[in-house]
Amino acid sequence: MNSMTVWKKKPFWIRLLNWEYWSFNMVYFPIYPVFILLCLRARSFFFFAASNPGIKNGGFLGESKKDIHALIPPELQPRTIFFPRGTPPETVLSKLSQSGFHFPMISKPDIGGRGRGVKKLDDPAAVITYTSGSLFDFHIQEYIQYENEAGIFYYRFPDQKEGNISGIVHKEFLKVKGDGKLNIRELLKTSPRAILQLPQLEIMEPQMLDRVLAPGEIYTVSPYGNHARGALFLDDSASVNAGLVTFMNRICIQIPDFYFGRLDIRYASRELLEQGKSFYILEVNGAGSEPTHIYDPRHSIFFAWKEIIRHWVLLFRISRANHRLGHPYLSFSEGIRMFRKDKSDSALLETMQNKTY
DSSP: OOHHHHHHTSHHHHHHHOGGGSOHHHHHGGGHHHHHHHHHHHTOTTGGGGSSTTSGGGGSSSOOHHHHHTTSOGGGSOOEEEEOTTOOHHHHHHHHHHTTOOSSEEEEESSOOTTTTOEEEOSHHHHHHHHHHOSSOEEEEEOOOOSEEEEEEEEOOTTOSOOEEEEEEEEEOEEEEOOSSSBHHHHHTTOHHHHTTHHHHHHHOHHHHTOBOOTTOEEEEEOOOOGGGTOEEEEOGGGOOHHHHHHHHHHHTTSTTOOEEEEEEEESOHHHHHTTOSEEEEEEEOTTOOOGGGGOTTSOHHHHHHHHHHHHHHHHHHHHHHHHTTOOOOOHHHHHHHHHHHHHHHHHHHHHHTSOO
């Protein structure tokens, strides 16, 4: 292996040379003046709160997954049970058993983002550990076995009956292929994307990393559709068609006062999805949604800036239209409190993420 190959596999150089791994502030700082200009035009730094009047803060920060879950028809979501922080593990296990839940399951904190605090639960011991260590109210839901997951960005103006799709990201989970010799840890070291996940996996899944896969065996290392958890994001926006737009309109109209955001959907096939069959909505993200198709490795940072700004303008136009209909923006003091609480919540989420489950 030559020196050029070696240094290209160092986490520092991987992050530096691939903008998709840059920090949030590094990506957004150069275009913040555009957002400030929109704030000045709206005469509010927190105009986005009016974008989705049915969701707290418009879904920008601090929204409760439990509250959003209540807005979506039950048949469109995985079965989910919510628990207050501090619920005894035996109570959680009993409730899951009584409700007919089966392993594996997925647990998530009620307030979160970027996959922090999300955990696949494979057995009762995992439930006990997660429940005991949760720093937030949390929920446990059925694990959906469908192989396909996409984030579909939808927007609709308040005076229009139908909306549009502004982007689609197709998610490929972090996987490895066994050779009968190397363990999962060693296989991950052959991929620049996977190398970045190793420190966290060493904390959360050390026993899994020691496993040696049979030749040709495909193993999903990280079953989460989050870029921060190793998923590959591919821009599938070119596949938007009338059938998919009709499907999204039919779904999103059922969510009260929802006009702007991204739906994360797991589904069996694209054909069935457009027919409204064999799919589940995993999450609804509001005003704080990113157009995550920008993280396709084929896209430049300039493409990302263009798409972010395009979605900011849509957010501004929808928020202003709703404001004219009587939906308020956040006051300055309310907005500051929102950001302070998010900072506190983020610190707790990082603590949860770095714990051994």
